[in-house]
Amino acid sequence: MARRQVQYVLVCEDQQQEAFVRRFLKETGLLKNRRKLRIERASAGIGSAEQFVRAQYVKELTVGRRHPVERTLIIVIDGDKYGVKGRLRQLDKACDEKGIDVRMSTDRVAKFIPTWNIETWLAYLAGDTVNEHRKDYLRLPRPSDCTKHAKELAAMCKERRLREPAPESLKAACSDYHKSLR
Amino acid sequence: MLKRIYIDNYRCLLNLELRLHELTLFIGQNGAGKTAVFDVLYALRKLLEGRARVTDRDIFPFTSLSRWQERALQIIEIGVELEGADFEYRLEIEHDKVERRARVKREDLTRDGGPLFKFDLGDVRLYRDDHSEGPSFTADWRESALARVAPAKTNAHLIRFLDFMRNVLVCGLTPSSFSTEASTEEKLIARDGGNFVNWFRHIVQERQDLLHEYTLEMQDVLEGLRSFRLEQVGVETRALVGVFGERDKPQEFRFHELSDGQRSLTVLYALTMLTGRKHVLLIDEPVNFVGLTEIQPWLVDLAEACGSRISQAVLASHHPEVIDYIGADRAVLFSRDGIGPTRVESLSDKSKHLVADGPLRLSQVMARGWES
Numbered sequence: 295m296a297r298r299q300v301q302y303v304l305v306c307e308d309q310q311q312e313a314f315v316r317r318f319l320k321e322t323g324l325l326k327n328r329r330k331l332r333i334e335r336a337s338a339g340i341g342s343a344e345q346f347v348r349a350q351y352v353k354e355l356t357v358g359r360r361h362p363v364e365r366t367l368i369i370v371i372d373g374d375k376y377g378v379k380g381r382l383r384q385l386d387k388a389c390d391e392k393g394i395d396v397r398m399s400t401d402r403v404a405k406f407i408p409t410w411n412i413e414t415w416l417a418y419l420a421g422d423t424v425n426e427h428r429k430d431y432l433r434l435p436r437p438s439d440c441t442k443h444a445k446e447l448a449a450m451c452k453e454r455r456l457r458e459p460a461p462e463s464l465k466a467a468c469s470d471y472h473k474s475l476r
Numbered sequence: 477m478l479k480r481i482y483i484d485n486y487r488c489l490l491n492l493e494l495r496l497h498e499l500t501l502f503i504g505q506n507g508a509g510k511t512a513v514f515d516v517l518y519a520l521r522k523l524l525e526g527r528a529r530v531t532d533r534d535i536f537p538f539t540s541l542s543r544w545q546e547r548a549l550q551i552i553e554i555g556v557e558l559e560g561a562d563f564e565y566r567l568e569i570e571h572d573k574v575e576r577r578a579r580v581k582r583e584d585l586t587r588d589g590g591p592l593f594k595f596d597l598g599d600v601r602l603y604r605d606d607h608s609e610g611p612s613f614t615a616d617w618r619e620s621a622l623a624r625v626a627p628a629k630t631n632a633h634l635i636r637f638l639d640f641m642r643n644v645l646v647c648g649l650t651p652s653s654f655s656t657e658a659s660t661e662e663k664l665i666a667r668d669g670g671n672f673v674n675w676f677r678h679i680v681q682e683r684q685d686l687l688h689e690y691t692l693e694m695q696d697v698l699e700g701l702r703s704f705r706l707e708q709v710g711v712e713t714r715a716l717v718g719v720f721g722e723r724d725k726p727q728e729f730r731f732h733e734l735s736d737g738q739r740s741l742t743v744l745y746a747l748t749m750l751t752g753r754k755h756v757l758l759i760d761e762p763v764n765f766v767g768l769t770e771i772q773p774w775l776v777d778l779a780e781a782c783g784s785r786i787s788q789a790v791l792a793s794h795h796p797e798v799i800d801y802i803g804a805d806r807a808v809l810f811s812r813d814g815i816g817p818t819r820v821e822s823l824s825d826k827s828k829h830l831v832a833d834g835p836l837r838l839s840q841v842m843a844r845g846w847e848s
Contacts, residue, residue: 298699298769309779313780316776327696328696328773328776328777329696329769329770329773332772333772333776333801335801335803337800337803337804337831337837337838338803338804338805338806340803340804340805340823340828340831340838436783438779438780438783438784
């Protein structure tokens with residue numbers, strides 16, 4: 295049944311990224327039914343989550359190109375010390391290593407690369423002025439505590455204006471959001 | 477929140493201690509002891525409700541002693557965190573192997589180390605909330621004396637613990653046993669979910685505030701559903717009816733006319749959305765009848781509910797969707813050598829490497845038996 299088909303595939307590292315993106319998609323009105331979103335999250339507690347995201351990114355690109363279905367791929371990976379550009383290069387390299395084109399005009403992919411990590415964005419959305427080189431912004435007690443942060447970002451996206459000074463990684467993500475998701 | 481369970485000399489569970497999270501998944505091969513833990517918690521809840529005796533068939537019968545043990549003493553301990561305080565409950569059941577009888581030997585409850593209740597060889601000593609000694613009396617050895625304590629001004633902590641344990645719901649849903657009609661309201665859902673409609677009648681009366689959101693969710697889950705309603709089919713009897721289709725041309729289906737999967741989903745979402753904040757859900761193989769596209773959305777809802785809409789959840793499942801979504805950090809791996817005792821262990825390094833390096837998902841590692 296068409297109603298059951300997934301429209302968004304989210305590949306992410308952890309529960310906090312997942313909870314934030316789910317809420318953001320809901321707040322922006324893109325995700326009205328949870329069944330339209332498929333989540334591919336790294337298995338928590340085992341190995342490198344960012345490695346999982348890179349590997350899964352290549353798999354999802356390959357599948358999407360071989361069997362075109364109308365869906366948007368959303369990749370979330372912490373920038374860490376590599377930042378947005380460094381992570382984008384790593385994602386491209388992962389494609390090269392598997393022998394697939396880095397970009398095709400038919401790909402609908404949004405890449406969100408919070409730097410240093412998702413907690414940096416959450417601190418910004420809670421009203422702080424953040425430094426993307428700082429890696430000790432506090433985790434929320436529960437991943438689900440990010441509702442107000444997602445609402446704040448959705449409101450800014452609607453206005454197409456982030457509160458300044460905004461983290462560069464969030465600016466890049468917003469640009470990708472408007473290009474690939476709207 | 478249920479934080480710790482210790483079980484000794486119950487079927488395959490020997491000197492076994494478990495630590496639980498807000499959402500925990502029991503994984504492991506068939507016969508490893510996952511359901512036995514659920515059985516203990518189910519029996520304990522029934523005892524603490526005051527509705528069962530230790531020797532009842534589904535409580536702690538003689539046959540529940542570990543086969544290879546000469547000892548006749550069973551020990552259950554429960555660690556619970558409530559409102560920032562640590563409660564420790566301990567129950568000792570002594571079996572008479574000749575007479576095939578059992579009795580409660582000791583039963584203790586403490587809060588942050590201070591006593592709230594002691595039962596020792598037939599004598600009860602109550603303690604006030606400030607841990608000073610209260611009255612003492614004798615009690616029936618065949619049941620939980622703690623369950624008989626009535627609320628009073630000085631025992632709010634003890635009653636809080638009892639209330640918590642009485643809201644532990646243990647389920648293994650069997651759609652074929654779900655009734656469509658109910659003549660009474662029931663506060664707790666039965667282990668097989670058979671009385672779901674009785675429970676739903678209770679919810680309709682008590683928690684109308686939650687029904688709107690539940691109906692909206694179920695409209696996404698069951699295609700074409702508009703609402704559920706309770707239709708009067710007898711003086712006291714109501715039948716659960718699903719109303720589907722367009723407003724001007726509705727089609728109604730009795731609950732038993734829905735598929736096993738649709739009925740399971742109806743109950744599963746009711747558990748996460750309608751039970752309330754006090755409840756701990758333990759669900760054995762929750763997604764047995766559920767279609768693949770519906771499993772992850774329910775798990776997402778369950779994970780969101782834990783710590784907010786409900787207190788906590790523990791699942792036991794072999795399903796790859798469940799294993800891969802909940803993941804290794806919230807999984808408790810049960811294993812057993814032959815018919816020996818159950819062990820709880822970490823995933824092996826080999827299995828961690830296979831998942832970490834990307835070639836296999838955790839469920840695929842388990843399908844190959846490489847998890848331990």
